Amino acid sequence: MNGPGDRVVAAVDCGTNSTRLLVSRGGAETLQRHSVVTCLGQGVDAAGRLDGEAIGRTVAVLGEYRQSMDDLGVEAVRATATSAARDAANADEFFDGAEEVLGVRPEMLDGETEGRLCFDGATAGLDRGRGPFLVVDIGGGSTEFAFGADTCEGVYSADVGCVRLTEQFIHHDPPRPEELHACLSVVESHLEDALIAVRDLPSTACFIGTAGTVTSVAAVELGLEPYDPDRIHHFALSRAATEDVFRTLATEDRAQRVANPGLHADRADVIVAGICVLVKTMRYFGFDSCLVSETDLLDGLVRALLAGDGEQPSVAPSAAGAR
Numbered sequence: 001m002n003g004p005g006d007r008v009v010a011a012v013d014c015g016t017n018s019t020r021l022l023v024s025r026g027g028a029e030t031l032q033r034h035s036v037v038t039c040l041g042q043g044v045d046a047a048g049r050l051d052g053e054a055i056g057r058t059v060a061v062l063g064e065y066r067q068s069m070d071d072l073g074v075e076a077v078r079a080t081a082t083s084a085a086r087d088a089a090n091a092d093e094f095f096d097g098a099e100e101v102l103g104v105r106p107e108m109l110d111g112e113t114e115g116r117l118c119f120d121g122a123t124a125g126l127d128r129g130r131g132p133f134l135v136v137d138i139g140g141g142s143t144e145f146a147f148g149a150d151t152c153e154g155v156y157s158a159d160v161g162c163v164r165l166t167e168q169f170i171h172h173d174p175p176r177p178e179e180l181h182a183c184l185s186v187v188e189s190h191l192e193d194a195l196i197a198v199r200d201l202p203s204t205a206c207f208i209g210t211a212g213t214v215t216s217v218a219a220v221e222l223g224l225e226p227y228d229p230d231r232i233h234h235f236a237l238s239r240a241a242t243e244d245v246f247r248t249l250a251t252e253d254r255a256q257r258v259a260n261p262g263l264h265a266d267r268a269d270v271i272v273a274g275i276c277v278l279v280k281t282m283r284y285f286g287f288d289s290c291l292v293s294e295t296d297l298l299d300g301l302v303r304a305l306l307a308g309d310g311e312q313p314s315v316a317p318s319a320a321g322a323r
Helices: 052-072 083-087 091-102 111-123 162-169 177-197 212-222 239-250 271-285 297-306
Strands: 008-014 018-025 029-037 076-081 133-138 143-148 152-158 206-210 236-238 289-293
Touching: 008 052, 008 091, 008 297, 018 052, 018 297, 029 052, 052 091, 076 083, 076 091, 076 297, 083 091, 111 133, 111 143, 111 152, 111 206, 111 297, 133 212, 133 271, 143 177, 152 177, 162 177, 162 271, 177 271, 206 212, 206 271, 212 236, 212 239, 212 271, 212 289, 236 239, 239 271, 239 289
Parallel strands: 008 076, 133 206, 206 289
Antiparallel strands: 008 018, 018 029, 133 143, 143 152, 236 289
């Protein structure tokens, strides 16, 4: 058996908008990090069920991830599902298909656990003198606010995300002012609750933003084409730059938005709603900048795996189901 520093482990996150994979050796060496927009949560807010085609798209990507894990010699994997699965009456239908191709059954994370794992992943390696930290993970269906210094001390999970807000409020392209106002107002109502949950949050806290909305805004600000995670990770995204990107993307139609270097076409339909969460958070708490993090929930899952928390043993290719 390899020691912790040599073990090859994997984390899989089946989110509302994206399905993601991280393969790591010992938590220090990234062997593969990949994300595909599968829109698992498409329509779930209205229907209360996962769409069959969305399940099929996501399971197909999970099959590809299983092959990558086999090729890289993964010894253990932890697979999770978040907001879309929490909201869906037929989540087991997705879990059955996912287990068939992955060889492990995804676990459904509650919002608090998701926030704590994201905090662990986003703050790993940071000088604790920069804290305390507020880690905000803007997802497709929910946004987690996790606060702490050395460790996570509190989490608030809000049912707002780039997909959920888009489906609820944005019905024109480009969005109408009243649609943007609705998104911002709903986010603000949740921030009032978040402030109560993290009532010890000082104005000097270091604001860390994770997930696709935040990294996309940073990429657009930098004009990155192609995307370069090394330039994104720990980039200081100013509030002024965030507001500027928001004004630009919110007043363009989809064809114009995708012409911005740094914005992937798969995010063009939901990016404006996602930025509503980001800009309102910065305005409400008075943050002048956001430390952009490429490390997040997946990294927290890997750290937990290596610590022996929630381990799901990997399986031989022959037992992993049809791929």
